[in-house]
Amino acid sequence: MTQPNAETAAEPSNRWNPAALIRTILVPLLAFAGGLALLQGVLLKGPAGTLRWVDVGCGAAACAVLAFRDRARTPIAIALALVAGIVATAGAANMVALYGVARHRRFPVALAVGLVNLATGCGFWLLYPGNSTFSLTVTVNVAIAAAVIAWGSMRQAQESLLLSYRERAERAEREQQLRETQVRQAERTRIAREMHDVITHRISLVALHAGGMMVDPDPTRGDVRDTAELIYGSARQALEELRLAIGALRADEPTSLEQPGIDRIGDLVTDAEQAGQRVELSMDPDIVEAAPSGVGRDAYRIVQEGLANVRKHAPDTTAVVSLAVADGTLRVRVANDIVDDTLGVPGAGAGLIGLKERADLAGGTLRYGPSAGRFELIGELPWT
Template sequence: MSEVETAIQPGRGWLSYVRPAFLVLVSFAGGLALLYGVLQQAPAGAARWIDVLFGALASAALVFSRRAPVPVALALAGVAAVFASGGLANMLALYAVARHRQLTVALLIASFNVVCGCFFWTLYPKNSSLLLTFTVNVAIAAALTAWGALRQAQKALLDSYRERAERLEREQELREREIRRAERTRIAREMHDAVAHRISLVALHAGGLDVMPDPAQSDVRRSAELIRSAAVQALEELRVAIGVLRADEPRSLEQPGLDRVDDLLRDAADAGQRVAVARAPDIADGVPPDVGRAAYRIVQEGLTNARKHAPGSAVSLTLRRTSGGLLLQIRNPLTAERLEMPGSDRGLIGLTERVALTGGTLHYGISESHQFELCAELMWK
């Protein structure tokens, strides 16, 4: 029967011809076995050859049982009611209905088969009693219907599992794509923060040379060295960031934490930026990595903005612990002079989003003392 089920399903290539042919041969052979070996009373003479002919036609009709199972099953049930050699083809057609159609339709076809079997008994009553004929026909019809319905349910279950697996795979791909997109966006933001910090140092050194009335050669050499160093570092950070963005699987850039704030202050001092710092020596102890990274970027953005918008002004930086986290305040006075550098509020907007992801808050604007103030509270408890 497994070969029969496989043959009923559409195949590919040469199997699409071999399987139906095998099905027809098996059906016709089984019908001849019923006619010549099983039945005690069967048609004789010319009637037997007619029976064989209709049995062959019934077996050939099974080729269409996958495409039109119900009409084929009805027709073969009628053939089997008169011609014995069409009996096995009738059974296979009933299985095809149960395999590919609703159970109610299969039960109706099965009932019709039982009626046709009883009609065959009226033509050849000496084979067995009517009760035995009815019982056997009911048992065969029920078994074929149940088997076909079971196979249909199994196929539907496998299809649902396959569809679910494909859906989960698509969702996983979408999640991975979204993760990569978010990572690339975050890397681009990191690139903005890091490169803008370096470029602001370059602009500050160049601006200092521009306003110096008669710079000494040593001052020029020192400023040029600082400009070169800042530019090289900016190019290196830009190269690393672009290389990461071009990779198929973006990796994270180096993520400095709160313990690297001294590097920012050292760069600012080398550029001539005055920064008054108020913090505890062990301010970085126990700070979670994500909070430390956010704090580093806040200090970096604050010092960069101060160099761009208030060059030469003193900046105050306050870092202190609170009951549930870390408080950062960066202040610089408002000045009419500013460096001509392109920019927007994207850095501050990015900081606001970064701080929000850690569960903290960030505010910036002009304070009552006419200073620009950048204040962030990072929470982790």
């Protein structure tokens, strides 16, 4: 946290400020009144006759300079200190200027101006030694200057502390808003990734149904009707899931899509087989009961993406799906023979990239690629 700059703190702005205008006029008037009171009631011996009126005029001019103190506090304070060394009615204006330096400038600057005040106070005693003894004059001047500097410095420190607290609170609020935005964005990104997985699965089923109808040389009316029903059902489910996903993304506070687990992998296989895809599933039934929710969700997405990729890139092969737990790790594998025939469904490979990120976040691994004439998608997730 950077500390407020004392050189510029609390300086006036260029905006119209009635309170500042009143203060600008009132302070010189009060300083002049204080100078007159000092001249009349405090000094035992001072300027008399014509010099008194000269003193009053010079004091009035010195007080008027206070109206411009915000523009050059230190030079004005030094000038008034020098004037106060010979003009009695400038004494109060001198203290006001000293307070302004202590209030808005660094302490060493205020201390230097205070020393100038002490020196000019001794000069005033040389002009009018009959007012008091030299020791008393020095003592009074030191006490007044010290009190004024201490008061101004204390106010500056108080304002600096309040400003630092305000900045700290504002920064904490901005950081909180940033964290909320990051969490919301992360949730939206995750929903978008899940939307990709879900929609790719449904659309690949539609493509598989349509592709099967295209290669049938002489489909019967019943076959056409059954295939149309399957395409309609898959497309409707895809639209419904897309509507839910977009609704979640548009909401101010996005909520997750449905989070299926290992218990729904059987439904994936059933949907694929109804679409004409050949799938072999090997999974221990005990895994379904014991699977943690997070691991089950990730395993479901791996199988979903794997089956969708097989439908798109090797529709005439058999997809082999296996899930097994060994040494505290769930191993999910989707494999198929590598062939040249594909459905021609476009893909950018974002699904596998998203799966790899999902596995990394879960503390597992994901690898994919050809192996011994087969394409394998293997995910290993911690069984915790």
